Amino acid sequence: MEKSGHGGLSRRTLIWRAGAIAGAGLLRPRPALADDGEHEQTARALTNPIPGGVTPFKPFGVVVHHNPLSPANRLAVANISDPSQITDFDGFVGLTHIRGGGTGTNTVSGASTILAFQADMGFSQGKFVGADGRQHEGTFAFV
Amino acid sequence: MYTGPVGSANLPQQIHDYNVHIDSNDVFWMIPVEHDAVKVDFDQARARLRVNNLRVFDDHDVGNSLTLGLGLPGGLGFPYPAIAPAAPVRATVSFDVEWNGFVDKAQINNSAQSFKGSFFSTNTTIKWSAEQTGFRFESETPDPGRNLISVLGREQNGVFFSE
Numbered sequence: 001m002e003k004s005g006h007g008g009l010s011r012r013t014l015i016w017r018a019g020a021i022a023g024a025g026l027l028r029p030r031p032a033l034a035d036d037g038e039h040e041q042t043a044r045a046l047t048n049p050i051p052g053g054v055t056p057f058k059p060f061g062v063v064v065h066h067n068p069l070s071p072a073n074r075l076a077v078a079n080i081s082d083p084s085q086i087t088d089f090d091g092f093v094g095l096t097h098i099r100g101g102g103t104g105t106n107t108v109s110g111a112s113t114i115l116a117f118q119a120d121m122g123f124s125q126g127k128f129v130g131a132d133g134r135q136h137e138g139t140f141a142f143v
Numbered sequence: 144m145y146t147g148p149v150g151s152a153n154l155p156q157q158i159h160d161y162n163v164h165i166d167s168n169d170v171f172w173m174i175p176v177e178h179d180a181v182k183v184d185f186d187q188a189r190a191r192l193r194v195n196n197l198r199v200f201d202d203h204d205v206g207n208s209l210t211l212g213l214g215l216p217g218g219l220g221f222p223y224p225a226i227a228p229a230a231p232v233r234a235t236v237s238f239d240v241e242w243n244g245f246v247d248k249a250q251i252n253n254s255a256q257s258f259k260g261s262f263f264s265t266n267t268t269i270k271w272s273a274e275q276t277g278f279r280f281e282s283e284t285p286d287p288g289r290n291l292i293s294v295l296g297r298e299q300n301g302v303f304f305s306e
Contacts, residue, residue: 049169050300052256057223060216061209066171074292077264078249082256083294085171088301092183093294094190094242096267100289101149102282116145117282118152119269121240123192124173125181129302131168139181140173141194143163143236 046131047138050087068120069097084124085142091126095142144273144280150289155224157204159280161236161273164200164208183295188245188263190295195237201275203229234275241285242267242295251298260298267293 049065056064067081083095097120104115122142130136144159145152163174176194183190202208206215206226217225247264268285299306 046166046168047170047173048301049171050256053171057206057209057215057221060213060221061206062165062211063169064165064171064209065169069292069294071291074264075247077247077262077294078251080251080262080294082253082258082298082300083262083296084258084298084300085173087257088303090299090303090306091297092181092185092190093296093298094181094183094192094240096240096242096269096293097291098267098269098289098293099150099152099291100269100283100286102280104144104278104280106277107279108277113146114149115158115280116147116149116151117271117280118145119238119240119271121192121238121269123176123181123190125178125183139176139178141176141180141192141197142171142173143161143194143197143199143238 047086047128047140048088048131050082050084052082069095071097083122086124086128086140088129089124089126090128091124093122093124095122096120149283154204154206154226157206159234159273159278160202160204160208161199161234162202162208163197164231185261185295185297188242188248188265188295190242192238192240196235197237199234199236200231201234201273202231207231232275234273236271236273238269238271239285240267240269240271242293243287254304256300257304258298258300259304260296262294262296262298265293265295266290 053065073079084093105112125139145156147156162172207229214228215226242265244266245263252259267290273280
């Protein structure tokens with residue numbers, strides 16, 4: 001394959017990747033909005049991400065504003081980094097790092113197989129200052 | 144989700160990665176849910192998160208999730224394998240996560256990261272399922288032994304850190 005002078009990527013690859021980025025953008029969900037139902041009539045505010053985080057596939061991929069839990073801290077929780085994904089936040093936060101198993105089923109053929117999973121999940125529930133500069137309350141799942 | 148043995152999580156063996164994508168404000172994998180989806184009894188180090196039929200994306204693997212479907216190149220001296228590009232597809236997930244009882248406890252005041260609060264390391268279980276075109280998954284009976292580390296906290300960060 002013909003190589004360009006940009007990190008070994010061919011022109012075709014670059015064009016394809018540009019298309020993939022555009023497609024990924026179209027598939028992005030709406031921003032995380034606070035549910036104002038029982039707290040504020042008008043509060044549907046953007047949350048803000050924590051400032052730090054990780055880039056697992058550096059130099060590729062995005063910066064992840066999240067601090068993964070390390071099993072080494074299970075008995076030393078004082079050593080954790082901020083487990084929240086939302087900044088300017090005051091409330092409860094939960095985070096997990098679980099590995100387990102289950103059954104996957106091909107719903108066309110009916111064939112089943114045992115599969116492994118890793119669940120890094122959690123929640124935030126409390127008040128936060130949104131991108132609009134106002135204080136809101138909300139409940140969020142980390143999925 | 145991985146084709147390797149239970150307990151493993153090797154990227155080349157990943158075949159499903161369910162998440163809600165990073166939002167337009169760069170908040171990582173957070174989605175608003177009903178207030179009563181979360182119940183917390185913090186003094187007992189207990190909490191529960193229950194959500195049914197949440198619409199998510201299946202990015203196939205975390206490599207594609209964090210490169211917006213571009214995959215990862217092989218070689219080049221990077222410490223991760225080549226991952227072929229994959230486009231996300233729609234799926235739904237349901238989950239019931241229980242933080243149940245403390246393993247360790249700490250007060251943290253971290254000025255470098257501007258967060259503080261009370262934190263528990265807890266026992267935790269999960270029961271979850273996923274469904275999408277041509278595939279469904281049902282996790283095993285909840286097993287506390289599967290928990291590697293889980294945390295429950297009552298915290299303040301950002302502008303609330305200095306209050």
